[in-house]
Amino acid sequence: xxxxxxxxxxxxxxxxxxxxxxxxxxxxxxxxxxxxxxxxxxxxxxxxxxxxxxxxxxxxxxxxxxxxxxxxxxxxxxxxxxxxxxxxxxxxxxxxxxxxxxxxxxxxxxxxxxxxxxxxxxxxxxxxxxxxxxxxxxxxxxxxxxxxxxxxxxxxxxxxxxxxxxxxxxxxxxxxxxxxxxxxxxxxxxxxxxxxxxxxxxxxxxxxxxxxxxxxxxxxxxxxxxxxx
Numbered sequence: 001x002x003x004x005x006x007x008x009x010x011x012x013x014x015x016x017x018x019x020x021x022x023x024x025x026x027x028x029x030x031x032x033x034x035x036x037x038x039x040x041x042x043x044x045x046x047x048x049x050x051x052x053x054x055x056x057x058x059x060x061x062x063x064x065x066x067x068x069x070x071x072x073x074x075x076x077x078x079x080x081x082x083x084x085x086x087x088x089x090x091x092x093x094x095x096x097x098x099x100x101x102x103x104x105x106x107x108x109x110x111x112x113x114x115x116x117x118x119x120x121x122x123x124x125x126x127x128x129x130x131x132x133x134x135x136x137x138x139x140x141x142x143x144x145x146x147x148x149x150x151x152x153x154x155x156x157x158x159x160x161x162x163x164x165x166x167x168x169x170x171x172x173x174x175x176x177x178x179x180x181x182x183x184x185x186x187x188x189x190x191x192x193x194x195x196x197x198x199x200x201x202x203x204x205x206x207x208x209x210x211x212x213x214x215x216x217x218x219x220x221x222x223x224x225x226x227x228x229x
């Protein structure tokens with residue numbers, strides 16, 4: 001018995017194949033649609049990356065400062081040497097002889113150094129002290145030593161003489177000088193009278209010191225006349 005094919009079965013088989021082909025076609029289109037823009041973006045991205053500049057970081061090494069030596073000094077200026085002809089004109093005496101028997105005069109030895117003597121510092125002279133000097137015997141002692149010059153008495157010369165004197169720590173007078181003059185004759189008589197005085201020395205803090213003081217001496221003829229009468 002011969003079997004016949006069912007036409008519906010063939011149609012179903014063809015429909016299945018067609019559906020599969022359509023599915024494959026649709027899937028291919030979908031894949032192409034998806035890949036097409038992605039490829040374009042990849043090309044653009046590759047182009048953009050190609051345009052970027054690559055910067056390389058280099059390490060900068062610190063340079064050392066080298067000290068340069070100073071420049072060499074300038075050469076000296078050459079000096080013109082005279083011609084040989086000038087040297088020929090000068091006569092040089094090269095004949096040198098040494099006499100061993102000759103007496104050689106040596107210069108005198110230097111004078112010995114003089115030692116400088118340090119000047120002793122004089123003690124200070126006071127003008128005002130705690131205790132001023134006093135004349136031994138009082139002011140009357142001045143007129144006991146005073147001699148009125150005869151020439152001044154005959155000429156009628158009178159006046160006041162002031163003698164400045166330094167009383168030393170031992171009570172002796174020194175450095176007498178005229179602070180006020182009446183006449184040369186009377187001045188000399190007053191100085192002689194002051195030099196003959198002796199003093200109780202002045203004291204400062206309990207110690208005798210040098211004191212400068214002034215002593216007035218008045219010359220009057222009537223006093224001399226009274227003494228004579």
